[in-house]
Amino acid sequence: MYRIGTAAATLALLAASAAAQGQVLQGGLELRWGDATPAPAGRTLPPKFHAALVLDHGARIALDxxxxxxxxGDLYALANRRVAVQFSSRKSSSGNRAIEAIVPADQVDAPMPHVLTGKADGVAKATLGSTRWITIACRFxxxxxxxxxxxxxxDQYGDAEGQLGHYWREVSYDKINLAxxxxxxWYALPNARAHYVTEDDDGEExxxxxxxxDDCTAAANADVDFSQVVGINMMFNGDLDGYAWGGGRCTTLDGANRCWSTTWNPPWSFNNLAPLAHEMGHGYGLPHSDNSDGDDDTYDNPWDVMSDGWxxxxxxxxxxSRPKHINxxxxxxxxxxxxxxxxxxxxGAARARVTLDYASLSGSSNVQMLVLQTPASPDPYRGTFYTVEARRPAGAYEGRLAGDAVIIHLVGSNYRFEAESQDADWPPADVANNEGSMFKVGEAWVSxxxxxxxxxxxxxxxxFVVVVGDGRVTGGKTPRRLKR
Known part of the structure; x- marks a missing residue:
């Protein structure tokens, strides 16, 4: 993989090596997350994730x-963006074309360094200002x-408390709005549900x-100028494949060829703001979060609507159900x-005392995001770090959080830039609303x-005031240590 300072330099290097190592193609990067309908414990379907490169003429190449x-390195940072992909002549384990590198092709100089690499070859673009969405309701x-x-x-987009406009302004510290x-x-689709939802070789929908x-936007095209919106929320009057979906769609609409933040919502999703906000988060390029119990269920971190929204x-x-904040x-x-x-x-740094304000506070004058940086990895995107934040049960969206505490997440490893809440209990709880996932006065955590x-x-x-040290804990009668 190429890990150098700017997208321009990386593109030049890819072009120079293309003949020797494989084909380089540019297009829009579609990432889509599928989130299963709520079900009793142990019966929830696993999440799905699809990636594709969409070429300028509309052809789509599925990516492993x-x-x-x-x-x-950090794939999620490139969601809904123009990228260059260098393919290899070898095949991946899934049978798709193997990939040597993916780099941004839409931004030569990123404004800030990546938290793991310190370089700008895969930094997520800031999402700021007006992010206008359109909902189109389509019936089979x-x-x-x-x-x-x-x-x-x-009205879901309103700016009153409990509506999406208010929610996204609050969670972004007024950095974005849905104005x-x-x-x-409702628009009539040209086909029945069975035309759009079929069974695969394993009998799954x-x-x-x-x-x-394509059919939903075509039905609404006379009434909507899609070139003027950032995102498209589609509401369907029947179940899809057991999932709601969020992510992107790269295509041409109303003369504009680009990637739209997109969601596909069955009734159970649009009846509740929490799953709808979750899918919109995917539309903004956010991945799932998780807890640290090691299972395959990503919906077990109730400190982030991008994990457990319920x-x-x-x-x-x-x-x-209203959405909680994101971590x-x-x-x-x-x-x-x-x-x-x-x-x-x-x-290895000296012991530090930090005043850590609640993450929910707008206009805070103290630290709200504490990053604990581990030593550099030979491949920086396989490295890890920790984030420390303060949360409390208060407000229109967070009023039922499990407690008033410091919450810690592990981020990174194996090219998955996802956050896992840390749990001091052993074994870790199935859902991270337990005492072991909350660190309170007199308690401590060891990485x-x-x-x-x-x-x-x-x-x-x-x-809170927290003291960060080197793995040894002093103070308090019964410091809480992470079992390992």
């Missing part, structure tokens, strides 16, 4: 997800029920997301955490690698 992650030709009115969908977002529908997008959620009589890493990826609100402490300790020394009006 593991190959794409390795080739990009064989299903007549329209579960919600278009006015309901339009101008609107809804249209498979939704043709591209056909759903547990510890505030309920709204009109809009169902501090997700906020930072989108450019919402000011540099003055972040502090990085490298392993699994033994490089760091975080001791919660005292409470403040707006958060």
């Amino acid at each position: 997800p593991d190959e794409a992650r390795r080739g990009a 030709s064989d299903i007549t029920e329209e579960q919600k009115t278009v006015d309901f969908f339009r 101008g977002s609107d809804a249209r529908g 498979d939704a043709d997301l591209n056909a759903l997008f 547990s510890n959620a505030v309920y709204d009589a009109t809009y169902g 501090i890493l997700q906020r930072d990826r989108l450019g919402w955490v000011d540099a003055a609100r972040k502090r990085t402490i490298a392993s 699994p690698d033994g490089l760091f300790s975080v001791y919660v020394e005292s409470k403040t009006a707006n958060g």
